[in-house]
Amino acid sequence: MTGKLEFIDLKSQYAALKDRIAERMQRVLDHGQYIMGPEVAELEQRLAALTGAKHCITVASGTEALLIALMALDLKPGDEVVTTPFTFAATAEMIVLLGFVPVFADIEPDTCNLDAALIEAKITPRTRAIMPVSLYGQCADMDAIDAIAARHGLAVIEDAAQSFGASYKGRKSGNLSTFGCTSFFPSKPLGCYGDGGAVFTNDDALAQAAREIRVHGQSARYTHTRVGVGGRMDTLQCAVVLAKLERFEWEIAQRKALGARYAELLTDVPGVGLLGLRPDRDCVWAQYTVFVERRAAVQAALQAQGIPTAVHYPRPVHHQAAYARYADASDCPHSVSAGERVLSLPMSADLSADDQRRVVAALAGALAPRR
Ligand SMILES: Cc1ncc(COP(=O)(O)O)c(C=O)c1O
Numbered sequence: 001m002t003g004k005l006e007f008i009d010l011k012s013q014y015a016a017l018k019d020r021i022a023e024r025m026q027r028v029l030d031h032g033q034y035i036m037g038p039e040v041a042e043l044e045q046r047l048a049a050l051t052g053a054k055h056c057i058t059v060a061s062g063t064e065a066l067l068i069a070l071m072a073l074d075l076k077p078g079d080e081v082v083t084t085p086f087t088f089a090a091t092a093e094m095i096v097l098l099g100f101v102p103v104f105a106d107i108e109p110d111t112c113n114l115d116a117a118l119i120e121a122k123i124t125p126r127t128r129a130i131m132p133v134s135l136y137g138q139c140a141d142m143d144a145i146d147a148i149a150a151r152h153g154l155a156v157i158e159d160a161a162q163s164f165g166a167s168y169k170g171r172k173s174g175n176l177s178t179f180g181c182t183s184f185f186p187s188k189p190l191g192c193y194g195d196g197g198a199v200f201t202n203d204d205a206l207a208q209a210a211r212e213i214r215v216h217g218q219s220a221r222y223t224h225t226r227v228g229v230g231g232r233m234d235t236l237q238c239a240v241v242l243a244k245l246e247r248f249e250w251e252i253a254q255r256k257a258l259g260a261r262y263a264e265l266l267t268d269v270p271g272v273g274l275l276g277l278r279p280d281r282d283c284v285w286a287q288y289t290v291f292v293e294r295r296a297a298v299q300a301a302l303q304a305q306g307i308p309t310a311v312h313y314p315r316p317v318h319h320q321a322a323y324a325r326y327a328d329a330s331d332c333p334h335s336v337s338a339g340e341r342v343l344s345l346p347m348s349a350d351l352s353a354d355d356q357r358r359v360v361a362a363l364a365g366a367l368a369p370r371r
Contacts, residue, residue: 021239067097107338132158258288
């Protein structure tokens with residue numbers, strides 16, 4: 001019960017899958033097709049089947065997935081994309097990088113996901129797309145967002161970097177809108193051992209565009225029909241993800257059970273606010289995030305007991321220097337407030353019940369009023 005805990009325990013996962021990972025990687029080293037080898041198509045088929053999407057296109061990272069999806073939509077400079085400011089910067093970053101304008105709508109204060117009820121007020125004649133983020137592993141209200149998009153003729157890109165494996169009304173995250181984009185960053189619910197990501201869509205033309213953009217816009221070798229990027233996922237990284245799929249269903253079930261146990265243990269701890277969960281969807285807990293006051297002191301107290309924590313994210317994107325010009329600082333107050341209070345606790349499929357109790361006891365101690 002003592003010693004330092006891992007924030008995300010990738011070592012236990014590796015120990016469980018070591019032989020499968022070695023076998024899979026060895027096969028790539030033997031055939032030598034390091035770029036666009038057979039594992040790429042194999043992984044794309046497996047992930048398409050897992051999500052139910054017609055097309056899966058693996059790409060170099062979650063950031064690249066967002067970039068390629070946005071490029072495939074063929075927007076014009078100055079076109080607007082409505083999104084949440086309470087996310088990792090990559091969401092807004094790709095919008096700005098392409099010369100589009102991020103328009104921030106606030107989050108639901110309890111789930112921290114884009115509030116569908118606030119989107120329509122942000123739509124202008126320049127709006128072309130909505131980009132919700134399924135934060136912490138729980139989908140945003142995608143049906144409500146898709147309905148708004150349909151009314152206004154907009155595309156929807158789900159940033160599913162944190163929610164691969166999650167379900168929404170019986171359907172899978174990544175396959176809930178025009179495009180779904182995920183990340184295989186090592187700490188994500190499904191991770192590789194470097195950078196990787198994937199784009200999902202049911203639209204044949206958009207899938208073709210994404211496939212071409214991934215390889216410098218080529219529709220055939222040295223035939224550049226559109227502007228693209230070098231955005232492929234390495235064959236070796238695809239092999240790692242294929243090996244990890246062996247116990248992915250177990251890991252997802254485990255993550256959900258760990259989330260439920262954290263909630264049960266934390267219910268009676270004064271000073272801890274739990275993330276709101278909607279009954280029509282689940283959460284795969286990319287991070288197990290709670291709300292606390294006096295966060296820095298709480299983090300220091302936990303750290304002193306060998307319990308690492310993290311903050312996802314301390315400041316919303318519109319409070320970052322690079323994006324401040326796209327909104328007033330006073331906009332999106334729920335995002336600002338969440339940024340001051342969110343705290344992520346250790347979470348990974350191999351976390352033990354004893355370690356969870358240790359985390360909760362330490363948190364309760366840190367929050368107890370001092371005499
Ligand atoms: C919400 C969100 N979007 C995008 C990304 C970018 O993914 P990657 O790190 O694979 O580029 C991340 C990863 O941290 C993320 O959490």
